[in-house]
Amino acid sequence: MPRQFSLAYLTVPGIDPVKQIKIAKKAGYDYVSLRTIPMGQTGEPQVHLENDPELTEQVRQTLKDYEMKLFDIELLRIREDLPTDYRAAFEKGAELGATQVLTSVWTKDHSLAVDRYGSFCEQAAQFGLTLNLEFPIVSELTTMQQAMELQDKVGAPNLKILMDMIYVYKTGLTTEEIQAADPSRFGVIHLCDWPADMAGREMVEVVRGGRAYCGEGVVDLKGVLKALPKNVCSIELPNVQEIAARGAAGHAARCLETAKHFLKPKVCKGKFNIV
Numbered sequence: 001m002p003r004q005f006s007l008a009y010l011t012v013p014g015i016d017p018v019k020q021i022k023i024a025k026k027a028g029y030d031y032v033s034l035r036t037i038p039m040g041q042t043g044e045p046q047v048h049l050e051n052d053p054e055l056t057e058q059v060r061q062t063l064k065d066y067e068m069k070l071f072d073i074e075l076l077r078i079r080e081d082l083p084t085d086y087r088a089a090f091e092k093g094a095e096l097g098a099t100q101v102l103t104s105v106w107t108k109d110h111s112l113a114v115d116r117y118g119s120f121c122e123q124a125a126q127f128g129l130t131l132n133l134e135f136p137i138v139s140e141l142t143t144m145q146q147a148m149e150l151q152d153k154v155g156a157p158n159l160k161i162l163m164d165m166i167y168v169y170k171t172g173l174t175t176e177e178i179q180a181a182d183p184s185r186f187g188v189i190h191l192c193d194w195p196a197d198m199a200g201r202e203m204v205e206v207v208r209g210g211r212a213y214c215g216e217g218v219v220d221l222k223g224v225l226k227a228l229p230k231n232v233c234s235i236e237l238p239n240v241q242e243i244a245a246r247g248a249a250g251h252a253a254r255c256l257e258t259a260k261h262f263l264k265p266k267v268c269k270g271k272f273n274i275v
């Protein structure tokens with residue numbers, strides 16, 4: 001089965017959900033990933049579907065009209081001052097077809113994180129949702145090993161580890177280390193590349209607005225993907241310059257085009273090398 005792709009919110013930041021669905025469909029994505037748990041960032045649409053029945057209906061109708069599927073909702077963060085009950089957001093996401101929720105840890109208190117994940121996994125399970133724990137290098141849980149330790153302590157079957165290609169690269173993970181882990185640990189895959197040229201740019205700047213198209217950076221994408229289960233790849237590739245040059249729709253299309261081209265199976269001496 002060909003690998004499937006979703007358009008992540010951060011690839012086209014600032015775009016409202018209805019427009020994002022239309023962009024994803026036009027570009028040829030299989031799924032769309034919506035930010036329905038806002039972070040409160042400047043320019044970010046404050047989408048709370050549980051409090052906005054009109055927008056919820058617009059999203060539902062647009063998904064239907066454009067024959068698109070909702071893959072995941074984001075972004076649930078673990079922090080002392082943030083809510084402890086997301087059932088309303090989970091319910092709306094599940095009603096629209098989501099099966100995954102993206103999460104990350106923003107507290108140094110990992111015992112608190114374990115408690116919160118235990119509760120959130122129970123809440124999510126009521127709606128058939130799986131939580132995906134990411135380990136961003138700008139957060140307070142920054143390695144796959146830390147994510148696995150937390151996953152083990154929580155012990156919930158609906159808690160998976162989200163593998164983002166740039167964090168795999170920046171934390172020095174090897175394909176051997178990934179292959180040594182039980183593949184059932186892994187969930188959503190974030191696909192993008194890390195630029196070869198970092199001249200004059202801070203790491204956070206690249207993470208949030210300067211990622212490279214697949215195959216145009218330095219990450220061993222094919223090797224990492226071979227080491228992981230063939231799960232859906234959500235293309236999360238924010239790039240301020242490319243959006244300015246191509247527009248959000250053009251950038252989203254280019255993201256998918258380059259990913260499919262780079263990962264396209266190649267025939268070598270009568271055999272297929274498949275990623």
